[in-house]
Amino acid sequence: MTSAPTWTIAQVAEEFDVTHRTVRHYEDLGLITPERRGTQRVYHRRDRTRLGLILRGKRLGFPLEEIRTIIDLFDAPRGRRTQLEYVLAQIDERRADLDQRLRDVQDAIAELGEFERRCREDLDKLA
Template sequence: MAPMTSQQTWSIAQLAEEHGVTHRTIRHYEELGLISPERRGTTRVFHRRDRIRLALILRGKRIGFPLEEIRKIVDMYDEQPGEAGQLSYLLDRIEDRRADLERRRQDIQDSLDELAELDRRCQADLAALRSPTHRQ
């Protein structure tokens, strides 16, 4: 693999393959202004900044952030308060997201526990109905 230079560019096909997304997904992020590739005629030319932003967008989506939240986070890197502000804001969002996921995990565990109890009761009732001492 050749070393990455600041002049290196990528096509939409290369970025789509690298990140496992469709061309349509990348075009959608461009339409939303999340990435802004250079245009050479009808060809999109992606620079290092676009590639990094796309990776951040996809990471944000994987952990459940909405696109507007992702936009705010990636845009903060280029604006004041800069990287430190971006990281502080991101840490707050991570804490919120983690708390939300923990609540969801507890809800799922509670549901699984209820299902296990219901399963146990149904199995016991069925066994009782099938026992030879059960009268019809």
């Protein structure tokens, strides 16, 4: 039988191209909660998944505190109807935010394309 794979802090830091300090900082803020084997941290698949979500959230410009509420949402208890409805409401809020980001990116890409077109026109005129 193959037991669940684990990683050291050096390995996850290497894999996600961040420093040990960064990984521990995320733990301080409660974004990841690695197992402890004695004094050492042991990272599981779940921690790596979360790290991926954290870094993507960062690329999208979300503050770490907000990222925490978002990824905690995925692990939130959903047993009772009220809990599920709360989670669904949160999802709607998040989606509104992401939709705005999507429009922003698309607009920026479109403007960049338009700008490139004008530059190429100028370049052609110089030919």
